[in-house]
Amino acid sequence: MKRKPRAKPLLGNTAVDQRIGSRRLAKENRLVAGVDIGGSNLRVALADLHGNVLGRWNTSTKATSSPDMVIALIEQGIECLLSQSSCSRRSLLSVAAAAPGVTNPQAGVVLATSYLKGWRDVPLRQLLEFTLGVPVAVENDVRMAALGEHWVGTARGVDDFVFLAIGTGIAAGAFTNGKLIHGSNWTAGEVGYMHVPLAAEEPARPGEHGALENIIGGEGIRRQWASTCVDNPKSESLTATEIFARASTGDPLAKRVLEHSAQLLAYAVYNISLVLDSSLFVLGGGIGVSIPLCDSTRKILERYNEPSRPKLVISSLGTDAQLMGAIRLALTTAKQPIRA
């Protein structure tokens, strides 16, 4: 069969429309791609129109943080996955990409990141549409993970919930009335800066970690451990997850760090849930998926009274939440029906 020339991609806010061409493809050859741009890793997943993942690809972004290079890597990943599935570029209907920073999904622009050496006002959607020739959507990575959890994760069908990512930083992706909230400056959910009792009382300066992040982000927990071990110079340098795992085995110093972290996390969850009345908090991120942290925090929340006592669970999708959210958003972008 002679191929028709590909439609010339349109730039700007108008989504590229290849639907007419796409309709001629067999349904099994119509695909979407989800992308997660992380501070250290870039991941791409190819999926069919049912949302089934057909292949995954990942690479490091440590050496290559410029938008041009990241876009070239995304193209490389998509090409590789299409080739593995014996599909051509014409099979690709749409792409959605999660960005690790303040993102305006309406304009398709990444406004600011602290990762990737600090992107500023990068028109990611436009650049990707130009390169890939299909409609593209972009979204903040934590909100994208919330979208994934709402679609096929722990929060499936829950209209008011919070996905709380706890890693190096802390941020929330919140659904109210069944929809993601973004806020007036696209920064809703930056709860790492929250003031909570027992944490530092001075607000953080720009670029610094916020009050809550300072204590229960990755660095904060390591600092807690170091100060707890100050009288024991032989104590090891451990990651947050290792400290919490050690607390589970009964180590009293590690237990002290775990208890303090759980108390602060409980304050934060309680305060956020008073604002939103979310019935469910899904914990994600490298530290958020720690079972000892979730269990200890849940026990503290159980002692709290109404009006707010949300259910606290660990993400069932884990690190796949962003990718599944991206596939979900890519399907919407391709105007495909979404399976519930």
Added chain:
Amino acid sequence: MKRKPRAKPLLGNTAVDQRIGSRRLAKENRLVAGVDIGGSNLRVALADLHGNVLGRWNTSTKATSSPDMVIALIEQGIECLLSQSSCSRRSLLSVAAAAPGVTNPQAGVVLATSYLKGWRDVPLRQLLEFTLGVPVAVENDVRMAALGEHWVGTARGVDDFVFLAIGTGIAAGAFTNGKLIHGSNWTAGEVGYMHVPLAAEEPARPGEHGALENIIGGEGIRRQWASTCVDNPKSESLTATEIFARASTGDPLAKRVLEHSAQLLAYAVYNISLVLDSSLFVLGGGIGVSIPLCDSTRKILERYNEPSRPKLVISSLGTDAQLMGAIRLALTTAKQPIRA
């Protein structure tokens, strides 16, 4: 002209539909009523379809807190206002009522109040529709005030803002994406229970005031004043507004109470705005409209850094916010176009 008999009111979730009959009335005779049921006062306002208030009526609810009595008072108020406007009951298209407690507007039920001697599961919409024979909507009073501010107040046209009512208690009515949020149990915005630094760190027990309310609700501010004046047995008993007014004249003890209250309010506003990224906070309620409190809190917030630095203003509608919100909701309930 011979009048047609009034349509028999329907009960349950189905709104009473009198639109066919109403269409025959001249436009100037088609009216809606907004009701604000307070813990001590009941207020009713009659408005035309442009939202212009034609008359107001109020009475005390101190002696008469049962749902039946309150409904009888509402009917009395509406009858009185219709009569003053030389209009019959047939002119009334719809009513909306603000309730001082946890309210499910979908079911039209007031779930719980701490005022009015504690209503529980009162089907207010059904009861009012039966009595008044027109479609009725009900909503929590603070959310109703937010609706009023969004329609004709300080937050007109702002899609992401918070109305923060500070009086005896503290609660927020929040708009995100241009819509009120209610939460999974209709308790979104119960921020009086928030934990903030410098406040009590133990969560409040049911029926008690929450952590933030404990300090900067009306009683809390009076307690702060009493403890500040502990060395001065001749110090007067003052209300929160009087204490803040005295701070403005330079009284050092009153200034201490004002500064502490403003610091806690700034923490709360900052924390809420991190969750929602609201560009605007509208302060209402008896204490919230204090200019010294707003000014002092604004100065503290200005020292805070991004990502959140919302604009803080005092409600332009004051105590009318609930009534204007109720008129707005009554117009929607009557399926009337809303002027922006």
